[in-house]
Amino acid sequence: MDFRETDEQRALRASVAALAAKYGHGYWVDKAKSGEKTTELWAEAGALGYLGVAVPEEYGGGGGGITDLAIVCEELAAGGCPLLLLVVSPAIAATVIAKSGTPEQKKNWLPGFADGSLKMSFAITEPDAGSNSHRIVTTARADGDGWRLTGGKYYISGVDESDATLVVARLEDARTGKLRPALFVVPTDAPGYTYQPIPMEITSPERQFTLFFDDVKLPADALVGGEDAGLGALFAGLNPERITVAAYGCGIGRYALSKAADYARTRKVWDSPIGGHQAVSHPLAKAHIEIELARLATQRAAWAYDQDDPSAAEAANIAKYASAEAAIAAVDAAVQTHGGNGMSTEYGVGTLYGAARVGRIAPVSREMILNFVAQHTLDLGKSY
Structure with missing residues (x-):
C-alpha cells in the first residue's frame, strides 16, 4: 500500500491550489453573502479539467479516480473556497452514471461533468427519512413509455444552479409488488418539479432546498442503469x-x-x-x-x-x-x-x-x- 502521490497528482494539487489562491476566501464569502454563485471559479476549474479528473477519458475526463477528485476538493477548500457542489455533482452523480449508467446515459451526461458545463444535484433525504433511507416514500411508477415521479425531498444542495437532479426513489417490483430503490435523472425544469429554499444559518454560496415532485413525467431513459441497477x-x-x-x-x-x-x-x-x-x-x-x-x-x-x-x-x-x-x-x-x-x-x-x-x-x-x-x-x- 503506497500513498505517495504521483508526479501528476502533485502537479494537480499545486495547480488547483494556485486556482484557489487566484479567487480566495473573500470571493467565496462575497458570493455567499450576495446570494450569487461561484460561476467564474466553477467555469475555470471545469475548463482546466479539474472537475472531470475522475470521469473516464473516453468521455472527455481525466481518467483518474476519487483520489484525484479528493485532491481537487481539498485544495480548493484549503484556499478558502470550499465548493459543496464538487461533492454532489462530480463525486456522486458523475460516479453513479459512470459506474451504473447505460451506454447512452454515459454518452449524454459524462462529457458535461468532464468540462463542468453540467451540474447535477443529488436528492435522497426526505423529511421522514433522514438516515433511514428504507423509509423513503418518493415513488416512481411505469407510465406508458416512461415514468411518473411523485413525492418530495429535503435538504438538497444546489438545486437552483443544477441542470438536473439525481433522485433516489422507490420503484414497484412487478414480480413481488414490493418497492425497491431506483435512481432517476430529473431535469430541474421538468413540469411538476418545484423547489423552495430553506433559510440557513450558514455562510455558503450553495443553498439548501425542499423539493416537490407532483406527478413528474419522465422518459424511459431517466431511470439510471435500468430497473435492476438501483x-x-x-x-x-x-x-x-x-x-x-x-x-x-x-x-x-x-x-x-x-x-x-x-x-x-x-x-x-x-x-x-x-x-x-x-x-x-x-x-x-x-x-x-x-x-x-x-x-x-x-x-x-x-x-x-x-x-x-x-x-x-x-x-x-x-x-x-x-x-x-x-x-x-x-x-x-x-x-x-x-x-x-x-x-x-x-x-x-x-x-x-x-x-x-x-x-x-x-x-x-x-x-x-x-x-x-x-x-x-x-x-x-x-x-x-
Whole structure:
C-alpha cells in the first residue's frame, strides 16, 4: 500500500491550489453573502479539467479516480473556497452514471461533468427519512413509455444552479409488488418539479432546498442503469461522497490553521508575538496533528475505493468522521487565536464555522458512522 502521490497528482494539487489562491476566501464569502454563485471559479476549474479528473477519458475526463477528485476538493477548500457542489455533482452523480449508467446515459451526461458545463444535484433525504433511507416514500411508477415521479425531498444542495437532479426513489417490483430503490435523472425544469429554499444559518454560496415532485413525467431513459441497477447504483455514489466530504473538511481545517498561524506569528499584545505562548501554540499544534491524521485517513479511503478494496466502506466512514471532528476543532482553535477578530468577516475564519460544523451531520451523521463501525467492524450488533 503506497500513498505517495504521483508526479501528476502533485502537479494537480499545486495547480488547483494556485486556482484557489487566484479567487480566495473573500470571493467565496462575497458570493455567499450576495446570494450569487461561484460561476467564474466553477467555469475555470471545469475548463482546466479539474472537475472531470475522475470521469473516464473516453468521455472527455481525466481518467483518474476519487483520489484525484479528493485532491481537487481539498485544495480548493484549503484556499478558502470550499465548493459543496464538487461533492454532489462530480463525486456522486458523475460516479453513479459512470459506474451504473447505460451506454447512452454515459454518452449524454459524462462529457458535461468532464468540462463542468453540467451540474447535477443529488436528492435522497426526505423529511421522514433522514438516515433511514428504507423509509423513503418518493415513488416512481411505469407510465406508458416512461415514468411518473411523485413525492418530495429535503435538504438538497444546489438545486437552483443544477441542470438536473439525481433522485433516489422507490420503484414497484412487478414480480413481488414490493418497492425497491431506483435512481432517476430529473431535469430541474421538468413540469411538476418545484423547489423552495430553506433559510440557513450558514455562510455558503450553495443553498439548501425542499423539493416537490407532483406527478413528474419522465422518459424511459431517466431511470439510471435500468430497473435492476438501483441499489448498486446508489451505493456507487455513497463512498465517493464520504471521501470527498472528508477532503473538503481537511481543506477547511488547513485553511483555518494557516490563517491562525499567520496571525499568531505577527500579533503582539505585550512584547512578543502571541504564537510564542503555549496557550496559543498548543491548540494549533494539536489541531494540525488531527488534520494530518484525517488527511491520511482520507487518502487511505480514496485508495481503497479506487482499488475496489472491500475495506473502502469502513475507510470512507472513518475518514469522514475524522475529518469532521478535525475541521471543527481547527476552525475553533483558529477563531480563539484571533480573539474578537476571529468572529469578524475581515479575518476569514469565523465564516467557516457553518461549513465545518455541517460535516458532523451530513452526508451521514457521526452517530451513524459510530453505529456502522460498532456493528460491522466490532461485531457488536445493531443498535438502531
